[in-house]
Amino acid sequence: MTQTPTLYAAYAGHLNTALDALEAAGTLPAGLARGNVTVEPPRDASHGDLATNAAMVLAKGAGTNPRGLAEALVTELVKAPHVTSADIAGPGFINLRLAPEAWLNELLAIGTMGGDYGRSDSGRGTTVNVEYVSTNPTGPMHMGHCRGAVVGDALASLLQWAGHTVIREYYINDAGGQVDVLARSVHLRYREALGEVLEIPDGLYPGEYLIPVGQMLAAEFGNTYVSAPEAEWLVPFRTRAVAAMMDMIKADLALLGVHHDLFSSEAALQAAGKPEEAEAWLRAHDLVYDGQLEAPKGKTLDDWEPVELPLFRSTRFGDDQDRPIKKSDGSWTYFGADLAYHFQKAETADALVDIWGADHAGTVKRIKAAVAAMTLGAGREKPFEVKLVQMVQLMKGGAPFKMSKRSGNFVTLADVVEMVGKDVVRFTMLTRKPEAQMDFDFDKVVEASKENPVFYVQYAHARIRRNLRKAADEGLTPSPQHIAMLGAEECDLIKVAAQFPRLVEAAAAAREPHRVAFYLYDLASAFHSYYNLGNDQPEKRFIVAQNAELSAARLYLATQIGQLVKNGLAILGVEAVEEM
RNA sequence: GCGCCCGUAGCUCAGCAGGAUAGAGCAUCAGAUUCCUAAUCUGGGGGCCAUGGGUUCGAAUCCCGUCGGGCGCACCA
Numbered sequence: 001m002t003q004t005p006t007l008y009a010a011y012a013g014h015l016n017t018a019l020d021a022l023e024a025a026g027t028l029p030a031g032l033a034r035g036n037v038t039v040e041p042p043r044d045a046s047h048g049d050l051a052t053n054a055a056m057v058l059a060k061g062a063g064t065n066p067r068g069l070a071e072a073l074v075t076e077l078v079k080a081p082h083v084t085s086a087d088i089a090g091p092g093f094i095n096l097r098l099a100p101e102a103w104l105n106e107l108l109a110i111g112t113m114g115g116d117y118g119r120s121d122s123g124r125g126t127t128v129n130v131e132y133v134s135t136n137p138t139g140p141m142h143m144g145h146c147r148g149a150v151v152g153d154a155l156a157s158l159l160q161w162a163g164h165t166v167i168r169e170y171y172i173n174d175a176g177g178q179v180d181v182l183a184r185s186v187h188l189r190y191r192e193a194l195g196e197v198l199e200i201p202d203g204l205y206p207g208e209y210l211i212p213v214g215q216m217l218a219a220e221f222g223n224t225y226v227s228a229p230e231a232e233w234l235v236p237f238r239t240r241a242v243a244a245m246m247d248m249i250k251a252d253l254a255l256l257g258v259h260h261d262l263f264s265s266e267a268a269l270q271a272a273g274k275p276e277e278a279e280a281w282l283r284a285h286d287l288v289y290d291g292q293l294e295a296p297k298g299k300t301l302d303d304w305e306p307v308e309l310p311l312f313r314s315t316r317f318g319d320d321q322d323r324p325i326k327k328s329d330g331s332w333t334y335f336g337a338d339l340a341y342h343f344q345k346a347e348t349a350d351a352l353v354d355i356w357g358a359d360h361a362g363t364v365k366r367i368k369a370a371v372a373a374m375t376l377g378a379g380r381e382k383p384f385e386v387k388l389v390q391m392v393q394l395m396k397g398g399a400p401f402k403m404s405k406r407s408g409n410f411v412t413l414a415d416v417v418e419m420v421g422k423d424v425v426r427f428t429m430l431t432r433k434p435e436a437q438m439d440f441d442f443d444k445v446v447e448a449s450k451e452n453p454v455f456y457v458q459y460a461h462a463r464i465r466r467n468l469r470k471a472a473d474e475g476l477t478p479s480p481q482h483i484a485m486l487g488a489e490e491c492d493l494i495k496v497a498a499q500f501p502r503l504v505e506a507a508a509a510a511r512e513p514h515r516v517a518f519y520l521y522d523l524a525s526a527f528h529s530y531y532n533l534g535n536d537q538p539e540k541r542f543i544v545a546q547n548a549e550l551s552a553a554r555l556y557l558a559t560q561i562g563q564l565v566k567n568g569l570a571i572l573g574v575e576a577v578e579e580m
Numbered sequence: 581g582c583g584c585c586c587g588u589a590g591c592u593c594a595g596c597a598g599g600a601u602a603g604a605g606c607a608u609c610a611g612a613u614u615c616c617u618a619a620u621c622u623g624g625g626g627g628c629c630a631u632g633g634g635u636u637c638g639a640a641u642c643c644c645g646u647c648g649g650g651c652g653c654a655c656c657a
Contacts, residue, residue, distance in 0.1 A: 036597085043600070053599065056637075066637075090600045091637060136657065176657060293655075309655065320583070320653085327655040334657050361584045362652045390585065391651070432593070435585055437650060439592085452619095453605080459619055467616060499596090506596055518594060521604080532621045541616050580619070 006117075006501040007106045011050055011080065011096070012039045018076035019054065027072045032061045041499065048087065048095035049102075049495065056092040066092025103494040104483050110497065110560040111480055118500045118567050123164035123508065129349035130156045133253065133260070134171040137245040138182045139207050141252035141413035143440065144357070148389045149413075150429040150573075152355040153258045154513035155387075157571045162508030167349060168260045171341060174242045175266040176334060181205065182245070183238035187225070189214025190237070194223055213244045255417045256425065257573045266337050269344065275332050278340040278374070279310065279325060287313050287373050294321055312339065317369030335363065339370040342384075346375050351383040353511060358390045387511060389434045395441035420445050423574045427454035430517040430572055453521050454574065457565065460524035462580045463531065464562035467542050471555050476543060478555035485550050489530055489540070490557055496526040497564050504571070513572065520568040527561050 005013065015037070022028040037058070042051040055070035062069055070088040077086045077094065082102035087095045110117045132152020135145045156166045173179075185205040192198050193214040200206045217240060225233040246263070253259065269275070282288040291311045311322040312335075325336030345352055352371065356364070364386045375382040394401040394411060401411065417425055419442065428445055431453055432438045445452065468478065499519065507515040534541035542554045566576035 038597095038599095040596080043595095043602090047600075051600085056599080059637085093600065173657065178657065295654095307655075324655055329655085331655090333655060335655095338657095358585065358651050360652080360657085363657095364584075388585070388651090393650095436593080437586070455619055456605095462619095463617085470616070503596070510597075512596095514594090515596070518604090519596090521594095525604085528620060529622095531616080532618095535613075535615050535618095535621070538616085543616065580617090 006109060007102065007498045008039055008050075008502045009120075014080035015039055015052055015054060015077065018073055018080070019058075021076045022072055028058065028062050028069070032058050034058070040502075041495070042093070042095060045495075047089060047093075048085070049098045050096040052094050052096075053092075055088075055094060059092065070094050100484075100486075100488075100491050103491045103498065104486065106498045107483060107486075107494050107557060107560055108480055110564060111556065114563055115567060115570075117564065118504045118571075119161050119163070120501060120505050121163040122505045123159060123162045125163060125165055126350040127165040127167065127348070128159050128351045128353060129167040129169055129345050130159065130353045130355065131169045131171055131345070132156075132355035133249075133258070134173070135249065136173050136176075136178055137242045137249065138178055138205060139245065140209055140248050143392060143394055143411045143413060143416055146256070146413050146416070146425065147392050147429045147434070147438075148355045148357055149253060149256060149258050150426050151387070151389055151434050151513060153256075154426070154430055154516070154572050155353070155355070155511055157573065158504065158508050158513045158516065159511075161504050161571055164508070167262055169262045169264060169345070170260040171338075172242070172246065172263055172265045172267075173334070174238075175270055175332075175337065179238050179242055180234065182241050183234050184230070186210055186213050186217065186237050186241040187230075187233060190217040190221075191226055193218035194226060196226075209248065210241075213241055216240070216244070252413050255414055255422060257422055264341065264344075266341065269341055270332060270337060274340040274344060275325070275337050278343050279336070282312065282373070285373075287316075288325065289313070291322065293324060312366070312370060312373075314366045314369040317365070317372050319365040319369050323366045335366060335370075338367060339374075342367060342371050343374050346371065346380070346382045346384075349382075352385070354384075354386045356386055356388055358388045361388055364388070385511065387434060390437045392429075393437065393439045395439045396443060401442070416442075423458070424452065424454050426572060427457070427517060427574050428452070430514045431521075433512065433514050453517070455580070456528075457520045457524045457569065458574070458577050459580055460527045461562050461565040461569070461576045462578060464527075464558045464565075465578045467558060468555060468562070471543055471551070474543065476548060476551050476555060478559045479552040480556050482549040482553045483556060485553050486557060489533060490554070493526050493530050493557070493561065496523050497561060500564055500568065516568055516571050520565060520572075523561070523565065523568070527565075 016034070019028060019034065023030045034054075034057075037052065037054045039050055039052050042048055055073055056066045059066040059069050067088060070092050074086045074088060074094060077083060077096060080096075082099040083096050084099050085097040089095055113119075130152055132155075133141075133145060133149045135141060141149070153168070156168045160166050181204060185200070188198050188200060188204065189210045191214075192211070217237060220240075225237075279288055288310055290308055292306045292308055293311070295306070307328050309324040309328060310326050312325050314323050315321060323335055324333050325339065327333055342352065354367075368384060368386065371382065371384040375384075424445055428440065471478075500523075503515060503519050507513060538545070542551065542558055544551050544554070562576075569576045
């Protein structure tokens, strides 16, 4: 990447220079940690343009009081470019005011960087593996899966903007009992396709989406397997059914604009002997032993019997009990395979992020324990986070809307996207922090004109584009040549715009894409507000009669704000429309 | 019984690795439209940040307890 640092980064640099000068002068002891020093806009804009807490954070280590240190720092900070005043306030904040040139330069920077404004190298090119969706390949995506898909996808984009190399991965659970059930369900549909009339017993998947799979199998195999024993058809039927389900899931994800780089198969992992490798390594390090599982607490099980199983010592890492990696029939537990899978992922990435539904919260500790055990033991510590996405309560007209996987009568993702559109679904899912539960009310979201933030944000972009087209018709071209003519109102808008790079960095570091959505709403609000000044005051419109130079400057500003909205929406995977 | 998440305006939610007088939308009240599409804007009222302690210059934010809501607690996935 680039280039001149964006405004906040630049002033963080100036602050460091000032602190260095104080160190050189002996006012400040050398080597104090500056990690908690920030340069931010003050919460109250009347305090100034930039605020730093440096004096308060460093005073203790310097053995002095914050205000005294602040005074020394101020004499250095006023040397930074475009600083018109530096005031000490409250317990030791330093508030800086900047000349308009500072903001106009930032506007030029947006113009120069265009679609790259907001990108940074704060991730230093490190590779992050983001695993998300990973729904079982037994049916179409339903709304319960949607939030994790959107959050994971936006997070992946966000991390790329922050300078990480990102692997978007989907783990296909194609080795457990549920895919055998799928195969049996499909076998029924296969017989049905060959003319039998059947009822679907409890315990099999009843969904009609399996009918075409049955027809496909009938076309491929004829009646070869109609009365054959399960052992003969289970594997081929399972393989084809899983492939068909994955095609369907990928199509559903495409409707949402979600695409993965890598699909990893649990069955392939097992076939390659990865769980055995992991087990051997863990046994060699005394992290797996043969022992008895405790009876589950808090509920009574009639058929509970103690059995000896290979157990992973997750209690050493804070889990409540040690966890089995194999079942009594010798096959791998989900955890046993998942552990090997994470081992594999850790080999190819510097950091791992899993996006899981909150219903899997109970298994977070064991998998974190496993990753910690394997990556620490191997001498390569790997940051690993599990982001839990809370449940989405589907609502219709204010009342809960029930989904039931079992009945096959669930609300599919495809249905919802068709009803309300990809952009609305994505943006709505991102206007809440993921760890909070949310309601998704069809009626509200569909009707959704005024109340829906996505339209508000998209309208800002569309409004800008429309005005630029109109200006072009009138022979006006955006130009930075006379941006010095822009005034305080325009600078206020640029100040909001200038937040974008630091916002992207902070959101990426916190792994919180929803912050981008909230920022875009603020930016759109600032823009609409500015734009509406022109309602009563024609001289404040983009296109000012008899003043081509000012018009060109304002159109340039508008162009950059539009670009910024587009950049932010790009992170979220929402389209920046030209027209509404 | 145990673990995890949540609790901020009447409602739905933000609150940027602890910062200054806690913000926005909806709702409500008072206004603005021969408008660059009102899918908009301006202003007012509305808060013991669930609650009790603790940590420090400083807490909605971090720690502990309590209460309330959600999710989970099999060798399932």
